[in-house]
Amino acid sequence: MADQASSSRNTMMDDLTDMARSVMGGASQPKGLADLMVHALKDIYYAEKKIYKALPKMIRAAHDPQLQQLLTQHRDETGQQIEIIEQVFEQMGKRPQAERCDAMDGILEEGDHLLSEFGGTQAGDAAIIFSAQAVEHYEITRYGSIHAYATALGQTEVAQMIGQILAQEKAADEKLTALAESRVNAAAA
Ligand code: ZN
Numbered sequence: 001m002a003d004q005a006s007s008s009r010n011t012m013m014d015d016l017t018d019m020a021r022s023v024m025g026g027a028s029q030p031k032g033l034a035d036l037m038v039h040a041l042k043d044i045y046y047a048e049k050k051i052y053k054a055l056p057k058m059i060r061a062a063h064d065p066q067l068q069q070l071l072t073q074h075r076d077e078t079g080q081q082i083e084i085i086e087q088v089f090e091q092m093g094k095r096p097q098a099e100r101c102d103a104m105d106g107i108l109e110e111g112d113h114l115l116s117e118f119g120g121t122q123a124g125d126a127a128i129i130f131s132a133q134a135v136e137h138y139e140i141t142r143y144g145s146i147h148a149y150a151t152a153l154g155q156t157e158v159a160q161m162i163g164q165i166l167a168q169e170k171a172a173d174e175k176l177t178a179l180a181e182s183r184v185n186a187a188a189a
């Protein structure tokens with residue numbers, strides 16, 4: 001594909017521009033919404049990869065078969081989301097790059113502590129949902145912003161790809177709420 005070569009050339013040029021900018025100092029080159037969007041993509045790319053690795057432990061700890069199934073399905077979706085984000089980077093002429101997300105590190109670390117405190121107890125599944133919903137809500141804020149940036153920048157295709165992920169996160173969150181309120185909370189009470 002002719003586009004392949006030009007896209008990797010663009011990526012190289014971007015990297016050179018980034019290097020030039022950091023040599024010149026950030027202040028001389030004001031950053032815009034496109035830069036913020038790339039930053040947000042790097043952040044959520046890191047977060048998704050970390051969530052993908054963290055989910056199996058939560059799945060194993062889940063007692064309710066429907067909770068297990070829901071988390072397993074969402075892990076598959078998470079794998080697809082990682083690929084979509086990589087396509088978004090490529091669409092923007094960037095190579096996929098992760099940047100540490102302190103928020104997701106904290107949310108998952110907290111989830112781990114909760115699991116050691118409540119795992120195996122009557123409130124174990126409620127605690128797993130409690131943690132999983134914190135993850136989903138973080139994702140919803142990030143994808144909501146990225147979707148709005150892509151729209152503002154006229155990047156229709158990217159907005160559509162991010163919108164698809166956003167819908168999956170919202171659906172996962174709603175399913176967790178329904179499960180908690182239908183029986184998991186009552187079982188833990
Ligand atoms: Zn960041």
Ligand code: FE
Pocket residue numbers: 048078081139169
């Ligand atoms: Fe996700």
Ligand code: FE
Pocket residue numbers: 043044100101102103104
């Ligand atoms: Fe973050």
Ligand code: FE
Pocket residue numbers: 074135136139168169172
């Ligand atoms: Fe999610």
